[in-house]
Amino acid sequence: MTYGLGPGEYEVLFAAQGGVCAICGQTRRTRLDVDHDHATGLVRGLCCRLCNRKLLTAARNSPAVLRNAAGYLEAPPALRFLGPRYHIENREE
Numbered sequence: 001m002t003y004g005l006g007p008g009e010y011e012v013l014f015a016a017q018g019g020v021c022a023i024c025g026q027t028r029r030t031r032l033d034v035d036h037d038h039a040t041g042l043v044r045g046l047c048c049r050l051c052n053r054k055l056l057t058a059a060r061n062s063p064a065v066l067r068n069a070a071g072y073l074e075a076p077p078a079l080r081f082l083g084p085r086y087h088i089e090n091r092e093e
């Protein structure tokens with residue numbers, strides 16, 4: 001048993017996910033993380049390190065927060081309320 005998966009189950013899940021992170025869809029040379037719900041222990045799927053350890057953690061494992069993040073990127077409040085404003089790193093105006 002590894003992170004709640006029985007023998008061969010990682011490979012079955014990996015193939016079912018098409019060999020990519022279940023969230024961002026990127027392929028990884030190293031093994032994907034076995035992501036699980038820390039409250040219940042439920043194994044959710046295979047994710048890359050960035051999605052598992054940064055994205056889900058920053059989003060507090062909340063579907064609502066992740067939906068808000070998608071809406072935020074699609075309709076940024078500064079663009080809606082102020083119009084286009086630009087800031088590019090290392091370029092002083």
Ligand SMILES: [Zn+2]
Pocket residue numbers: 021022023024025026047048049050051052
């Ligand atoms: Zn990912």
